[in-house]
Amino acid sequence: MKIICLESNPQIYSCRSYLVLGSWNRLEDINTLVDIGADGYIIKQISKTSTGVGKRPVEQVIITHGHFDHAGGLGQVKEAYKPMVYANARSEEADRIISDGEIIRMGDRDFEVIYSPGHSNDSICLYCPQDKVLFSGDTPLQIRTPGGSYSAGFVKSLEKIASRDIRVIYSGHDQPITENVGEMIRYTLVNVNKSKIVS
Template identity: 45%
Template sequence: MRVLPLHRPDNADYSCISYWVLGESNLPADRNTLIDTGSTDPANVEYFLGVMARQPKGVGKRAVEQVVLTHGHFDHSGGLRGIEDQFAPDVYAWHPAGRAPRPIRDGMPLTVGDQAAVLLHTPGHSEDSVCVFLPATGTLFSGDTLYRISDHLGSYPQAYLDSLERLSRLDVRAVYPGHGSPITRDASDFIRACLANVSHSPIQD
């Protein structure tokens, strides 16, 4: 599996980090997958296309065969139309989106790159938040469900606490979040630390 973070270096527009996931050997069975599409700024799609043009994608295969939206906030889904115009992908999202919608069910299996993945409904940041988990490598694409929570000063909905508890039970070895650097060392400890801080914070019903 190859994971390529996509985010304009100049950071001129507020946008998430998108992840382009490809198979290691570019086999016909691989599913070239874009996790989140960034904001509506056309320059984001232009940047994505420039990166994609330089990478092998498999003979006769589209660079993006499917999109997974971790949630519908504009900085994660705003660029969908531009990606659809270029590649006409299937679009997996908790709430149906795009021209070829594929509504997500909790626990739904999906091939991402060359690996089996599970789509997990993890509400809390938003009602429609999902994570993409690849058990074979312990890789978690977390959208905005995971971010660095280092104190007890915030307040959180019960759904968010429940989602963190669920993620803490997985064998996660790498976290690719929607904002910030990937966590490739002690990823499970990172999740448990976030959970501990949230659990000691005010919880909303």
């Protein structure tokens, strides 16, 4: 699997987008874009990337949640590549709704969909057990102190994420996290459980 972090438009508030490819760009690998960003800024970068002969540069798009900074450029990406669009919430742009526990092929790997409400009601994470990689969108996984309130649904998803063997987190806005990942998530879970939990 190859993960390419695409640059977002520096002129506007936008997220990090990731292009997931197979290691050898085989025809059966599924070129996948995780999140779009607020506009079509990433299209020029994708056009300069080797994504395999005889296949579309982007065959599917997975939206981690529907906020504008993650999905605002979806129309432009759909026009450019005609991809299948997956999301956890119904919208005019989504071709298919995905839910907790589903397995989605991205590049040459299988990813588990983990529903993670908290930042938004339609948030998901994507976990690859083979490479121990998690795409987290804007799911808060680095909570350093107790306080505030969290939904029971978020706690449940955080427990599921903490039970996975994760070595790298690709988040919606920050640099990849590669050190002490499991410890960080477990510490976050402790702090959340010390906070107010609402149903």
